[in-house]
Amino acid sequence: MDFSFSSEQDDLRREARAFLESNASPTMDQLADLGWVGILQSEEFSFVDAAVLFEELGRALYEGPYVLNEVAAQPDDDVWSIEIDGFVPHLDSVDRVLRPDMTAATASGEVLTTVDETLGLGRLSPDGSEPAQGEWPEVRRRLLAALALEAVGIGSKALELAIAYTADREQFGKKIGSYQAVSHSVVDGYVGVELGRSLAYAAAWAVAEGDEQAELLAVTAKAQATEAAVAACERSIQVHGGIGFTWEHPLHRYYKRALWLEGALGYGREHRAQVAQYLLSS
Amino acid sequence: MDLRDTPDEAAFRQEVRDFIAQNLPDSSRRRSGRRFEDADRDWSRKLGEAGYAGLTWPKEFGGAGAPYSHQAIFLEELARAEAPSHLGVIGIGMAGPTIIAWGTDEQKARYLAKILSAEEIWCQGFSEPGAGSDLAAVRTRIEDQGDHFLVNGQKVWSSFAHIADYCILVGLGLPDEPRYKNLTYVIVDMHAPGVEVRPLVQITGHPEFNEIFFTDVQVPKENLLGEIGGGWQVAMTTLLHERGTLGFALAATLDVAVRKLVALAKERNVSDPILRDRIAREWIELQALRYTNYRALTTLQKTGIPGPEGSISKLVWSENNQRLTKLALEILGSHAQLTNGGGDGDGYWQYQQLRSRGNTIEAGTSEILRNIVAERVLGLPRSR
Numbered sequence: 001m002d003f004s005f006s007s008e009q010d011d012l013r014r015e016a017r018a019f020l021e022s023n024a025s026p027t028m029d030q031l032a033d034l035g036w037v038g039i040l041q042s043e044e045f046s047f048v049d050a051a052v053l054f055e056e057l058g059r060a061l062y063e064g065p066y067v068l069n070e071v072a073a074q075p076d077d078d079v080w081s082i083e084i085d086g087f088v089p090h091l092d093s094v095d096r097v098l099r100p101d102m103t104a105a106t107a108s109g110e111v112l113t114t115v116d117e118t119l120g121l122g123r124l125s126p127d128g129s130e131p132a133q134g135e136w137p138e139v140r141r142r143l144l145a146a147l148a149l150e151a152v153g154i155g156s157k158a159l160e161l162a163i164a165y166t167a168d169r170e171q172f173g174k175k176i177g178s179y180q181a182v183s184h185s186v187v188d189g190y191v192g193v194e195l196g197r198s199l200a201y202a203a204a205w206a207v208a209e210g211d212e213q214a215e216l217l218a219v220t221a222k223a224q225a226t227e228a229a230v231a232a233c234e235r236s237i238q239v240h241g242g243i244g245f246t247w248e249h250p251l252h253r254y255y256k257r258a259l260w261l262e263g264a265l266g267y268g269r270e271h272r273a274q275v276a277q278y279l280l281s282s
Numbered sequence: 283m284d285l286r287d288t289p290d291e292a293a294f295r296q297e298v299r300d301f302i303a304q305n306l307p308d309s310s311r312r313r314s315g316r317r318f319e320d321a322d323r324d325w326s327r328k329l330g331e332a333g334y335a336g337l338t339w340p341k342e343f344g345g346a347g348a349p350y351s352h353q354a355i356f357l358e359e360l361a362r363a364e365a366p367s368h369l370g371v372i373g374i375g376m377a378g379p380t381i382i383a384w385g386t387d388e389q390k391a392r393y394l395a396k397i398l399s400a401e402e403i404w405c406q407g408f409s410e411p412g413a414g415s416d417l418a419a420v421r422t423r424i425e426d427q428g429d430h431f432l433v434n435g436q437k438v439w440s441s442f443a444h445i446a447d448y449c450i451l452v453g454l455g456l457p458d459e460p461r462y463k464n465l466t467y468v469i470v471d472m473h474a475p476g477v478e479v480r481p482l483v484q485i486t487g488h489p490e491f492n493e494i495f496f497t498d499v500q501v502p503k504e505n506l507l508g509e510i511g512g513g514w515q516v517a518m519t520t521l522l523h524e525r526g527t528l529g530f531a532l533a534a535t536l537d538v539a540v541r542k543l544v545a546l547a548k549e550r551n552v553s554d555p556i557l558r559d560r561i562a563r564e565w566i567e568l569q570a571l572r573y574t575n576y577r578a579l580t581t582l583q584k585t586g587i588p589g590p591e592g593s594i595s596k597l598v599w600s601e602n603n604q605r606l607t608k609l610a611l612e613i614l615g616s617h618a619q620l621t622n623g624g625g626d627g628d629g630y631w632q633y634q635q636l637r638s639r640g641n642t643i644e645a646g647t648s649e650i651l652r653n654i655v656a657e658r659v660l661g662l663p664r665s666r
Contacts, residue, residue, distance in 0.1 A: 001284070001285060001286065001287060001288065001291060001351055001354075001576060001579075001580070002283060002284050002285075002288075002580055003283060003285060003573070003576040003577050003579070003580040004283060004577075004580045004581070004584065005283060006283070009283075048283050163660050163661065163662060166662060167661065167662055167663055174663075175663040177656070177662040177663050178662070178663040178664060178665050179665070180649070180652070180653065180656075180665050183652070183653070183656035183657075183660075183662045183665065184649075184652040184653075184656065186656065186660065186662065187652045187655045187656050187660065188652075190594075190655065190659070190660060191594045191597065191598060191655070194574060194591055194594060195567070195570035195571070195574055195594075195598065196570070197577075198570055198573035198574040198576070198577055198591070199566075199569060199570050199573060201283070201573070201577075202285060202569075202573045202576075205283050205284075205285050206285070211285075217569075220566050220569055223566065224566055224567075224570055269559055272558075272559045272562035272563060272566070273555065273558065273559065273562070275562035275565060275566060276558035276559065276561055276562040279544050279547075279561065279562065279565055280544065280547055280548055280552065280558065280561070
């Protein structure tokens with residue numbers, strides 16, 4: 001049993017983080033230059049490698065279609081999005097859309113205004129469609145794991161902001177992070193994100209290996225990690241006080257992304273219903 | 283990353299399964315997951331003989347010198363078989379490692395083997411009525427009388443004290459020295475004159491742990507661990523082991539509890555979506571705890587230093603176990619008040635739910651653990 005990333009994967013994480021710090025939302029062409037596009041179809045990489053990138057992209061609040069394009073894993077050079085719960089993220093910036101009935105549609109339709117303004121969420125126009133490659137349960141499983149991994153990135157970053165702020169901000173003559181009412185809330189946020197991280201990494205491995213636990217781990221990780229990311233953002237906003245509630249601070253963007261991740265492909269309640277069905281009917 | 287057993291781990295797992303299948307009497311099996319003092323001595327002796335008691339102890343002290351992954355596998359398999367753990371948990375998990383770290387050759391020769399064989403049972407004399415989370419505030423006196431120590435004081439929350447042969451005791455050795463430099467750590471013979479154990483009835487109605495009164499107890503000088511006034515450092519070794527090796531044991535007990543919860547829910551055909559949601563949540567939290575332990579274990583095996591993930595295990599487990607046992611009572615519904623002889627179950631959940639309230643207090647209160655995570659893992663400023 002070895003639950004750690006390889007040194008190559010650690011290097012990939014370092015490179016990704018450094019690159020995204022200077023350019024949080026690169027174009028698909030730029031990502032192709034890095035060798036990240038088509039990662040799941042290459043012999044060289046596994047879903048665990050992709051997992052490193054998905055987490056780092058979440059952490060950087062990346063705004064493009066890369067993750068969905070990789071999860072769709074279609075064998076052409078088009079840029080793909082995936083229709084999720086009737087809506088298509090990044091509709092304006094992709095060529096084609098993979099639908100849950102495993103048909104491919106041309107990316108055209110109406111783009112909607114959303115809470116997370118970076119989603120580019122759209123509704124497809126009725127259009128001709130053709131069969132796509134793959135099976136929906138497998139796409140869904142990859143997507144659940146990817147959403148969980150993005151959430152781990154978001155949650156970690158929101159907590160890092162909370163830690164940095166509360167370790168520095170003074171009120172009543174003391175750093176507010178020394179008050180247990182503040183620090184214990186941050187700890188609870190950290191605990192939730194770390195539990196989510198463990199599940200998300202386990203899900204990534206199971207998906208990569210086609211392990212028999214992959215389905216269960218993917219829904220489990222999605223439910224836990226996305227809820228933990230939302231909670232981490234909420235705790236971070238709270239301990240930031242007034243500033244965290246404004247657009248002067250980036251926290252609201254992490255929070256809105258976390259809210260999207262929590263609801264995409266269903267809220268945790270639906271995934272827990274699936275888990276309960278597995279536990280109580282077997 | 284590979285979450286499967288290595289060939290070596292798989293072979294060890296099979297060996298443990300075979301051992302349990304051949305050696306665990308049905309009478310012991312039924313007692314698993316109950317009070318942890320119910321583990322019987324015969325089973326403990328068998329575990330010792332088979333080399334499972336001190337799996338991670340060095341070979342020179344009678345251990346197996348096995349990697350931590352074997353300890354994790356062993357505990358997982360005990361949980362799967364619903365088998366009780368070794369009776370000498372304080373000796374194996376706390377006293378033994380402390381003696382290995384700080385003891386003289388004579389102490390190692392005298393005590394370690396009999397811990398593993400369950401011939402001698404140990405208890406812990408740390409907490410006092412006036413010193414719970416604040417261990418450095420202990421008042422029990424360990425006076426140096428030249429040719430022996432004289433011990434006077436009271437300890438509390440001491441599991442196994444009523445059957446223990448020895449106690450690891452922390453007390454005030456140098457009362458005039460400043461905090462953290464005034465403590466002394468000794469081994470006390472529980473059969474010595476002046477040692478009195480009184481059972482303390484807990485919330486469950488059971489006297490699971492005890493008070494120990496020490497009245498002019500003479501302790502030989504060779505029972506000192508570390509130095510006079512150096513007891514704090516020795517105690518930190520004990521607590522490090524208490525918390526460090528605990529994660530897998532806790533996940534294993536939670537595994538048993540979740541299995542029983544799922545069995546109960548199936549038996550009752552639970553269809554209420556809210557209850558089903560909460561059952562799933564407990565199962566998910568167990569998986570999260572297990573995989574978090576695996577992450578910590580991998581870090582420990584690769585670097586020799588436990589990862590920060592490990593420090594959250596006990597915090598998470600204790601709150602999980604409280605929620606889970608409460609949930610079981612809700613599934614029992616109106617029968618939740620009925621204990622033994624009530625015609626519905628054997629009082630298992632009623633006992634476990636009350637017992638779980640101690641989980642967030644023992645071995646570091648949740649408040650102290652949150653301070654530890656805040657300050658040592660997250661690097662937040664100290665709260666005091």
